Amino acid sequence: MFVNTKDNSIKKNNDYFVENNNIILQPIIGARRWDNIFWAIITLAAGSGFFLTGLSSYMKKTILFFIAPSDLSFIPQGVLMLFYGALAIFISVFLWFTIAFDIGSGYNKFDKLNDSIKILRLGFPGKNRFINLEYKINEIKCIQVSIKQGINPKHEIYLCTKNNNRIPLTQIAQPMPIAILESEASKLARFLGVSIEDIKS
Incomplete structure (x- = not known):
């Protein structure tokens, strides 16, 4: 795991780790699941x-x-x-x-103090082992919620930039309940001061 959740400056709030309401740090579980x-x-x-x-x-x-x-x-x-x-x-x-190698693990970090967003994931060993994406908060257009029902349901949250990039924020696992997904997306949208869009299919 990349994040030190024992840091006293980080206080847990539901599934988020928040510091003075200026930082959201979301640990992401990868392939190392039961x-x-x-x-x-x-x-x-x-x-x-x-x-x-x-x-x-x-x-x-x-x-x-x-x-x-x-x-x-x-x-x-x-x-x-x-x-x-x-x-x-x-x-x-x-x-x-x-x-x-815990493929897919990492964290999402949203930092108002430094006007930055950092998305970090572990990939396969090699030069691309660490997949690191960084953005400014003012580059973000909206938070998008994608809900696909059916045999292989997908409930995902995306970070959408102004140049139309879509970055998945949710971990690869069993889809979380829709109510929780929408609640977490709304919290993040309020934190970043952007709108939220729903895509259902």
């Missing part, structure tokens, strides 16, 4: 099971005690097991990689 860890474990376990089952059918040896080599023929069942197992293991490794 739901990601859960799915990484499940995907690794399932992928390993499929892969070892396929390998067992190829070697004609019992690798998993509950699968006998004679139960499966290598072509086509064993080949498919190896393929899907390898794919699941690859996905699991990718998930563990994002969890280990």
Whole structure:
């Protein structure tokens, strides 16, 4: 985590960290979440099971005690097991990689005293590991709330600049309730002295 929430000058107010009503500091949770860890474990376990089952059918040896080599023929069942197992293991490794490096974590900092806004996120290792965006408060046009319902709902808050850039402020996780999303967006819009726009679909 980038922010030191133990700093006595920072007082917690709901999900915000406010100092003398002039600074808002929002910690953002990245990939290091329990739901990601859960799915990484499940995907690794399932992928390993499929892969070892396929390998067992190829070697004609019992690798998993509950699968006998004679139960499966290598072509086509064993080949498919190896393929899907390898794919699941690859996905699991990718998930563990994002969890280990906490991809997407960071903070949003709004500072009236210095007339500045700083958006910091962790990316993948390399020269772009730290994604750092900085703006002046007077460059901001509005706060935008985007609500998309359906199978893959998205409830997001955007910072919209006067040159039409849209910077997402919410963390990548389960969508927060609409009432809370709109309340947080309204607080931020009042703090920055800008309007708020709703986009619903």
